[in-house]
Amino acid sequence: MKYLPQVRCFLTIVLLNWLVGPAHAYENQKGARDARTDTDQRPNIVIVLADDLGYSDLGCYGGEISTPNIDALAKNGVRFTQLYNSARCCPSRASLLTGLYPTQAGIGDFTTDQPNPKRGPGYLGRLNDQCATLAEVLKPAGYGCYYVGKWHVHPETGPIKRGFDEFYGYTRDHSHDQYDADYYIRLPEGRDKEIDLSKDRFYATDVFNDYAIEFIRQGQSSKQPWFLFLGHSSPHFPVQAPADRADKYDEVYRRGWDVLREERFDRMKAIGLVDSPSWNLSPRSLVPVDRDDIANGFSGQDNPEWDSLDHDRQLDLARRMAVFAAMVEGVDQGVGKIIDHLRNTGHLDNTLVLFLSDNGACYEWGPFGFDGKSRLGETTLRQGTDLRDIGGPGTHQSYGSAWANLGNTPFRMYKHFTHEGGISTPFIAHWPAGIAKSDRWVRDPSHVMDIMPTLMEVAGATYPGQIRGNPTTPLEGVSLLPAMRGEKLSERTIGFDHQAAHAIRKGDWKAVYAKRMPHDLKWELYNLAEDRCEMNDLADQQPERTKEMIELWNQWARRVGVIWEPDTNVAVENVLPTGGLRNFKSPQIAKANLRIEVTVQSASPDGVVIAQGGSHCGYALHFVDGRPALDVRIDGEVTRLLSDHPIRGKSRLVATLTTDDMTLMVDGASSISKRSPGVIPVQPQDELSVGYDSMSAAGDYSSPNPFNGTVLSLDVTTSEVSK
The missing domain is CATH 3.30.1120.10 (Arylsulfatase, C-terminal domain)
Structure with missing residues (x-):
């Protein structure tokens, strides 16, 4: 929901009257009232975000992992079937925290200390100065704001800088050893750790759960409404859990992913998640194309049948998945502790609890997983007594693409991808005083960016028109509170x-x-x-x-801002037949010889003159340190032909691509050439761009890589490949 300034005050008054009205003055099971002594009866808020949890890993979504506490939330609340995330941890967090698409918040794909300005502001690699976080919206509305766990939207824009009052966890990197007590920090700086366990007793998932209770206590003592964000790093790799917790799952996962996928799908039918013939259990998903050692020898192939693996490999893989399941169970136990504390202190009925995951289950990188912090190279096969070392201190394993395929039952693909398996998350909302007990499925499409306007509505908060002196980007999300209460959401478009x-x-x-x-x-x-x-x-x-x-x-x-059209001084003259780049028709270049002729002018040329295609296949004529270059990309691999001599001023370039050769000629001089990787095999989806590369990079550079001069003329011709 987007709030117009002239109606904000009215909506706030109406909402507050509704929240404190007699029809919603509920008491919990023990008859206790909310412990706050003032008249502010707006709900407390808890968000629990799991990391790399698959769509069907929870018991209440069909999984075999023991999650009774999360299941109880679902039984007494509502579950969404089509809540989407942004395919990976930090973009999803950026979107969830701000109510925007990831690029609008500055984290289009990943965090970075060295953003490439040529990619545009959507890829800053940290939260930008035009977005407001949940804490920056709720705190001015009178909420105490607390954060526990994984931050991962860059330490430069850390939780205290972005509105949270208290923090415990880590602000850099996507994951870390769960047993490394010294790595996890308490903020603001100077705060003593209220929970400071000896290294032999430390396990991050447990400590995060304990800190959630600690911060809730602090919020309760403040006599004001409070907001807790519990961002678990579990069950993200490295899959780590105490060995005795994983032991209970060994026999479960030795039955293999094929049997368990079928059983999950049957349970999904039984609980009403799968409610129509529109759901069909997909075949085992393929292993994405990658280096063969990374993909465990299955690059571009389907995940293998469980029964095709030798017994030792099955035991190793079953133990990896058992450790993963123990991590999920650890998250569930923390939810149980939170619910028990809220119930015992009289806060449960008027606390909105949301549970979700940041992306689909993680395939990195093949069916056998990986070992080691680099995530590259062959996988270690553990046998015998060494199996129980998996998941211990100092270990760094993943569980692999086939178990991830189980996690995303019944969908195709995984984290990193935008098929349903990569972007679908379980989502549970529980709030006895505001959402009637229903055990109901909400089937409206929605997105993690909708959480911001939802919390604004329940808290009576308003979205700021500016933050730190900068105008804010208008919200993209819509409130999900009507859907939680049984109303239909309007049809929408989500990218x-x-x-x-x-x-x-x-x-x-x-x-x-x-x-x-x-x-x-x-x-x-x-x-x-x-x-x-x-x-x-x-x-x-x-x-x-x-x-x-x-x-x-x-x-x-x-x-x-996914496609960034840079504001440059590039001029395009005598090039476009109807005037304007948008009217330039992309030539059909699939399986054809190419000839590109351009005339450019620049004092010190740099950037893309012309590009067609993208990260799978295409070509680009561009400059590297003043030197002309022709890049040809086929099946993701780039072949470059680069001139030895930089040019200045006005120049005419002619490049060709045939099945045998690629050539480049400058100002009529002798051409240079090299062996061609072949002609472009298919027509690229990325259209032709002049003066920059508008979409994914066709060459070996970061798009859009704008040209810093003038494109005076351009001609692209194709010819049939000789039989």
């Missing part, structure tokens, strides 16, 4: 992008573009009302709708 994985959803229709596939990449089209698991690609049957959806994605991507 996605993560490192060349694109998607757009409008109503029931979804177009999705993958990456790292073993076949020709193209946009796919699905009707999710009839095919929630994306099994029936309709792109070839409905080309016009597919084209409309692709254009809708392009419009969205330009609006939110």
Whole structure:
């Protein structure tokens, strides 16, 4: 919901009257009232965010992992079937914290200490100065704000700087050894750790749970409403848990992922999550194309059948998944502690508790997982008594793509991708005083960016017009409170992008573009009302709708900064037949010889003159330190032809690409050449750009990489490849 300034005051008054009205003056099971002594009866708020938890890992979403406390929240609240995230941990966190798309908040794909200005402001790598966090919105409304766990939206914009009163956890990196007590910090600086365990007793998931209770106590003692964000690092790799906690799951996972996927899907039917023929259990997902050692020898192939593996490999993999399950159970136990404390102190009924995950289950990188902090190279096979070392102090393992495929049952693909398996999260809302007990499924499409306006509505908070002297980007999300109470949400369009994985959803229709596939990449089209698991690609049957959806994605991507059109002084003269880059038709370059001729002028040329294609295939004619270069990308790999001599002023460049050679000639001089990787095998989805690379990089650079001069003329011609 977007709040207009002239109605903010009115909405706040109405909301407060509603919250304290007699129809919602509930008491908890023990008859205790909210412990606050003042008349402010706005709800307390708890968000519990799991890390890399799959769609069906929880018991209340069909999983076999023991999660009785989270299941109880679901039984007494509502569950969403179509809440989306942003495919990876830090973009999802940026979106959740700000109510914006990740690029609008400054973290389009990942955090970084050295942002590339050529990628645009959406890829700053930290929260920008035009967004407000949940704490920066709730704190002015009178809430105490507390954060525990993983921050991961850059330490430069740490939790205290961005509105939270108290913090315990870590602010740098995506993960860390759960047993390393010295790594986790207390903020603001100078605070003593209220919980300071000896190193032999320290386990981060447990300590995060204990700190959640500690901060809740501090909030309760303040006599004002409070907000707690518990951002677990579990069950993100390294999969680590005390060995005795994992032992109970060994026999469960020695049965293998094929049997367990079938059983999960059956339970999903039994609990009403799968409610129609539109849900079908997808086949085992493929292992994305990558280096063969990283992908455990399965690059571009389907995950293997469990029964095809030798016994020792099965034991190793079962133990990895057992440790993962123990991590999830540890998160659940923390939820139980929070609920017990709230109940015992009279705060449960008037506390809104939200539980969700930041992305789909993580495939990195193959069916056997990885060992070691680099996440690269072959996987260690543990046997015998060494199996119980998995998940211990100093270890660094993942559980692999096949178990991740189980975690995302019944969907395809994983974290990093924009198919349903990468962007779908379990989402539970529990608030006895504000949401009637229903054990109900909410089936409206929604997104983590909707949490900000939801909390604004329940807290009577307003979104600031500016922050730290900067105008704020208007909210993108909508309040989910009506859906939690049984009302339908309006049809909407939601966009996605993560490192060349694109998607757009409008109503029931979804177009999705993958990456790292073993076949020709193209946009796919699905009707999710009839095919929630994306099994029936309709792109070839409905080309016009597919084209409309692709254009809708392009419009969205330009609006939110995924595609950044740099504000440069590049001039394009005598190039475009109808005037304006948008009217330049992209030539059909698939399986064809290419000839590109351009005339440019620059005192010290740098950047992209022309590019067509992207991270899968395409070409780019550009400059590197003043030297002309032709890049050709096929199946993700770039071949570069680079001139030895920098140029200045006005120059004419001619580049060619055939099945045998790629050549580059400057101002009519002798051309340079090298062996060609071949012609472009398929027509790229990324359209032709002049003066910069508007989408994913066709060459070996960071897009958009704008040209710093004038494109005086341009001609691209194709010819048939000789048989």
